[in-house]
Amino acid sequence: MNHPPLAGGGRAGLFLTVFVTGAAVMVIELLGTRMIAPFYGASLYVWSSLISITMIALALGYFVGGRWADRAERTGLSLVIALAGLLTLTIPWLTRPVLLATDPLGLRAGAFASAFALFLPSLTMLGMVSPFAIKLYTARIDGVGSSAGSIYAVSTVGSVVGTLVLGFFLFPFVGSREILVGLGVLLLILGLAIAVVEKKYLGNSRLLPCLFLAALAAGLLPAIVVGRSSGNDQFHIQSERESLYGWVRVIDHPANDLRVMTSDASAIGAETISNGENRLTYQNIVDALPSLAPGIRRALVVGLGAGKMANTLHERYGIATDTLEIDPAVADAAADYFGFKPRGKNIIGDARYEIRHLTGPYDLIIHDCFTGGSEPSHLLTVETLTQLRGLLSDHGIMALNFVAFYDGGRNPSLASVSRTLEQVFPHQLFFVSEPGENFNDFIFLATNHPIDIAAQGLPEAQQAWLAQRRLPLDNTGGTIITDNYNPLEHLQIAKAENYRRVVIDAFGPELMVR
CATH class of the missing domain: 3.40.50.150 (Vaccinia Virus protein VP39)
Structure with missing residues (x-):
């Protein structure tokens, strides 16, 4: 593993890449609960599923990324990040069909299966970034330990900053779907930028595949950003708002003279529409x-x-x-x-x-x-x-x-x-x-x-x-x-399984997903 070391600008760019992808991992993991919770609840089982899938994805990413990095001629990082961007963009698009498909599995198996299908692909690609970065950063075999330590330290700092920025600044003001779309676009742009650098300085590039992925994402974007349902023939959504703690909605059922407040998959208030009489x-x-x-x-x-x-x-x-x-x-x-x-x-x-x-x-x-x-x-x-x-x-x-x-x-x-x-x-x-x-x-x-x-x-x-x-x-x-x-x-x-079934039977599964 002897090759010319990256110049100062190249090292700075590599650290920035690792920082951004480290932040992306935590953003996707944390937003995962907000995508699944309206259907399966913000329970320990949902959190356990997301954390487990994140760990599985990173392990796969480290393993596959390491083997790919050894076989690549110092290129391929751009394609990995562009794929991560495209797969991140598909998460809000796939959430509804995946949740509906996993519903028959019940609370625990359904939460795990939906997390697996929605988040494993993008998180695996992000896990592949670190082995590639170590390969690019390391000029000599005796510098592997220092290189790996530096890369993982920067990635971890990125995860910390991503968590704080999401929780303190983004999430209180921007919806989960919009954040995921923005993150996917950012990763695609980063992948294209790295492809240009690969072509200029390394003589080889994955620019064409990255451009193809960007074009595919652009074609899917109108379907991805489609707004949520405003209800159906029976139910009318009067209000909905995503907060730090849940997806809060006010839903009317005029035929039953009923207005219900829900937070995720929980009904927390109800009254008659006509005179405001309590229905609980x-x-x-x-x-x-x-x-x-x-x-x-x-x-x-x-x-x-x-x-x-x-x-x-x-x-x-x-x-x-x-x-x-x-x-x-x-x-x-x-x-x-x-x-x-x-x-x-x-x-x-x-x-x-x-x-x-x-x-x-x-x-x-x-x-x-x-x-x-x-x-x-x-x-x-x-x-x-x-x-x-x-x-x-x-x-x-x-x-x-x-x-x-x-x-x-x-x-x-x-x-x-x-x-x-x-x-x-x-x-x-x-x-x-x-x-x-x-x-x-x-x-x-x-x-x-x-x-x-x-x-x-x-x-x-x-x-x-x-x-x-x-x-x-x-x-x-x-x-x-x-x-x-x-x-x-x-x-x-x-109780949680039965309560979720009661709510879904009352409103219909389509109304309980984003």
């Missing part, structure tokens, strides 16, 4: 809570959704209510399409961080973050619940909504929630939203004092409503959920 049955328990805890003056809702519970607490009972929501897109949709009006602090931020900075006491805390296909399980640990109890007044109530199967009162997820609550609160009650249904919303009421429904000043209709929904729960088989040990997502696999 479990939220009707809000009507009973003021009577169960007389003297409520301050309330906190963690997980805003459409804002219906916060509105009810203020409009019907005059209770000053603070709200805490992580996603600004959800808060904006609640205000614009569901009539939510802040009556207290309207806090946008991560719950664990913001809870530490809240000042109690609250007489009522509604913890409503667990209605969707994938759950923020870190908000249901002993540590989180202890923080919430610290904000609760002595006579206060915490209401927690949780979606699961009942399974005769022996579901391990429900049992785990109950046992975890027992570690923090001395008393709890357990209710179901829709009596007779195994898959359901379940409401836990946790307090520092005992609650006797019959002894409270509840109207008879509300007493009957609660009594009809009171259920026994055996929590002996449950696991105490902590920050250190949190198996909740694993325990909820069947």
Whole structure:
């Protein structure tokens, strides 16, 4: 491996190339979750699939790229990068058909298969860049170690910068499809530029193949940048916005007088179109809570959704209510399409961080973050619940909504929630939203004092409503959920699969993909 070393400008250009392709790897990996999450949810399984596919792709790229680099006459890097650009451009074009094709595989296998089909090709080509760069950078056999270290260091720095630029600057303002298209075009331009340099300085070039790939991309571009569906004959999309946390949409079904807010594959709010009446049955328990805890003056809702519970607490009972929501897109949709009006602090931020900075006491805390296909399980640990109890007044109530199967009162997820609550609160009650249904919303009421429904000043209709929904729960088989040990997502696999199927059956699979 003895050949003339690259000049200073050549080395700088090579480092720039490695930097850009290193950034591209992380951009594609991170955007992968945003392309798949609306269909499969932003769960641990989606993240695990993307990370695994990235590692597989890089391993293949290193192996194949090394062999190709040894057989090439110091050319071919341009073609590798141009192919990576073209394959990146096809990702938004292929997302819909790939997700629909993998749907029958279920949550875990479907997420992995879709990640494999969409992202393995482009990431493999990007993984091939480093072996080529090492071959070009190394003039003598005894300099391989230094060359490899320099190339991988620059590539890693590129990955760091790409991650920060995407998360801090691009993603809050530009959609995933647009970023992928822009990245694909950038890689194609970079490949063409390297082909010109190869021809000028190395006497050989892959310029013609790179030009062909660029022409092919130009022909595909109109189909790639086609906008998302605005709905179908049954459903009309009133609003959609991609945020750091999900793909938030407001969808109308006029025939059923129904308006729904979704975040990725989770329905997080619903009302009638005609009069704005709440359509999520479990939220009707809000009507009973003021009577169960007389003297409520301050309330906190963690997980805003459409804002219906916060509105009810203020409009019907005059209770000053603070709200805490992580996603600004959800808060904006609640205000614009569901009539939510802040009556207290309207806090946008991560719950664990913001809870530490809240000042109690609250007489009522509604913890409503667990209605969707994938759950923020870190908000249901002993540590989180202890923080919430610290904000609760002595006579206060915490209401927690949780979606699961009942399974005769022996579901391990429900049992785990109950046992975890027992570690923090001395008393709890357990209710179901829709009596007779195994898959359901379940409401836990946790307090520092005992609650006797019959002894409270509840109207008879509300007493009957609660009594009809009171259920026994055996929590002996449950696991105490902590920050250190949190198996909740694993325990909820069947729930996540079923919830996703319910949502897809309701809206149709075509409406749940970009």
